[in-house]
Amino acid sequence: MKIYSHEKQKLHHPQSYFSRGQMRQPQEKPERLTELLKAPEALGLEVTTAKDIGIEPILAVHDFGYVDFLKHGYEEWMAVDEDMGEEVQTTIYMPHNNAGLGILAKAAKYQADGSAPIGKHSWTSIYWSAQTALNAADSLLNEETNQNKLQICLTRPAGHHARKSAAGGFCYLNNAAIIAEHLRQKFQKIAIIDTDMHHGQGIQEIFYDRKDVLYTSVHGSPINFYPVVAGHEHEKGEGEGYGYNINFPMPHDTDEAGFFHHVDKAIKTIKLFNPDVIVHVLGFDVYKDDPQAKCHVSTEGFKTLAQKLKALDKPVIVLVEGGYCIEKLNENLQAFLSGFISEEK
Numbered sequence: 001m002k003i004y005s006h007e008k009q010k011l012h013h014p015q016s017y018f019s020r021g022q023m024r025q026p027q028e029k030p031e032r033l034t035e036l037l038k039a040p041e042a043l044g045l046e047v048t049t050a051k052d053i054g055i056e057p058i059l060a061v062h063d064f065g066y067v068d069f070l071k072h073g074y075e076e077w078m079a080v081d082e083d084m085g086e087e088v089q090t091t092i093y094m095p096h097n098n099a100g101l102g103i104l105a106k107a108a109k110y111q112a113d114g115s116a117p118i119g120k121h122s123w124t125s126i127y128w129s130a131q132t133a134l135n136a137a138d139s140l141l142n143e144e145t146n147q148n149k150l151q152i153c154l155t156r157p158a159g160h161h162a163r164k165s166a167a168g169g170f171c172y173l174n175n176a177a178i179i180a181e182h183l184r185q186k187f188q189k190i191a192i193i194d195t196d197m198h199h200g201q202g203i204q205e206i207f208y209d210r211k212d213v214l215y216t217s218v219h220g221s222p223i224n225f226y227p228v229v230a231g232h233e234h235e236k237g238e239g240e241g242y243g244y245n246i247n248f249p250m251p252h253d254t255d256e257a258g259f260f261h262h263v264d265k266a267i268k269t270i271k272l273f274n275p276d277v278i279v280h281v282l283g284f285d286v287y288k289d290d291p292q293a294k295c296h297v298s299t300e301g302f303k304t305l306a307q308k309l310k311a312l313d314k315p316v317i318v319l320v321e322g323g324y325c326i327e328k329l330n331e332n333l334q335a336f337l338s339g340f341i342s343e344e345k
C-alpha cells in the first residue's frame with residue numbers, strides 16, 4: 001500500500017460559504033488534512049510527498065479558461081476596487097456568458113454555487129490536490145507489475161462536484177475524473193465508485209456519454225440535499241454511455257446496514273464491468289456524527305468498506321474527499337487503512 005499527500009494542500013483556507021440562504025462558517029478547513037495525516041503516522045505507515053506531474057492531465061479534463069480563472073482569478077478580483085470581499089465568490093451563475101468582460105463575469109461563468117470561494121492561496125492547494133491524486137495514477141502507468149495495488153491519496157480540496165468548467169460544493173478540480181482520464185493512456189476500463197455522502201455530479205457529467213469509465217455512486221438522496229440537481233436513479237448515461245452511470249441514492253437517515261446494502265450493489269456493477277483500475281472517492285461525511293451525514297456509518301464501517309474494495313483484487317486508488325467531523329478523521333482513516341492492511345498479500 002502506498003499513501004500520497006502534499007503539505008501545500010493546507011494553504012487553501014476558505015473564510016465563509018453561502019448555502020441554503022445563509023452565510024456559513026467553513027467546514028472544509030486546513031485542519032482536516034492535519035488530522036488525516038495523523039492516521040498513517042499512528043499506524044507507522046509512510047506518506048510519500050507528491051511530485052509535480054504537470055498541468056497537462058488537468059487540461060485533458062477541464063477547460064483552459066476555467067483553469068486560468070482558478071489560477072489568476074483572485075488577483076483579478078482584488079484589483080477591481082477596494083469594495084471587493086477577500087475571496088472570489090459569485091452571486092450570479094450564468095455558465096453561458098462569454099466571460100470576456102471582467103472577473104465578475106468570469107466568476108459568474110466558473111463558480112456554480114456559493115460553496116467554492118477562492119482565496120489568495122487556493123490555487124496552490126487545488127493544484128497540489130490534483131497532483132497528489134495524479135501521483136498514484138502515474139505509478140500505475142509507469143510500473144509493469146502493478147505492485148502498488150492499493151494506493152491512498154490524502155487530497156484536499158476535494159473534487160467530485162467540480163465540473164469541466166465550474167467549481168462548486170467545496171470542489172475545484174475533479175481529481176477522480178483527471179486520474180481516470182490519465183489512466184486511460186494505458187488501461188481500457190476504469191471504474192469510479194463514489195461513497196461520499198454527496199453525489200459526485202461533476203464526475204457523472206464528465207463521463208455521462210462514455211462507456212470506458214463507469215461511474216457508480218452511493219449517496220444521500222439529492223432531494224433537498226446537495227448537489228440537488230443530480231444523483232437520481234434514472235440518470236443512467238447517454239449514447240454509448242447509457243448504462244455506465246449507476247446511482248444508488250439512499251433515503252435520508254439510512255442505517256449502516258442500509259449503506260452497505262447499496263455499496264454491495266455498486267460493487268456488483270463493478271464486478272460485471274470488470275475494470276482494469278478502480279478509483280474510490282472516499283467521503284468520511286457518511287460517518288454518523290458528521291455535520292453533513294444523512295446516514296449512520298460507524299468508525300468500524302470504514303474498515304469494512306476498505307475490505308470490500310480490497311477483496312475485488314484490482315488496483316485501487318482511493319481519493320479522500322468529504323468528511324467534516326474533524327476530530328474523528330484520524331480515527332476513521334485509521335479504520336479504513338487497517339481494512340487495507342489486514343491480510344495484505
Ligand SMILES: [Zn+2]
Nearest residue numbers: 196197198322
Ligand atoms: Zn460529501
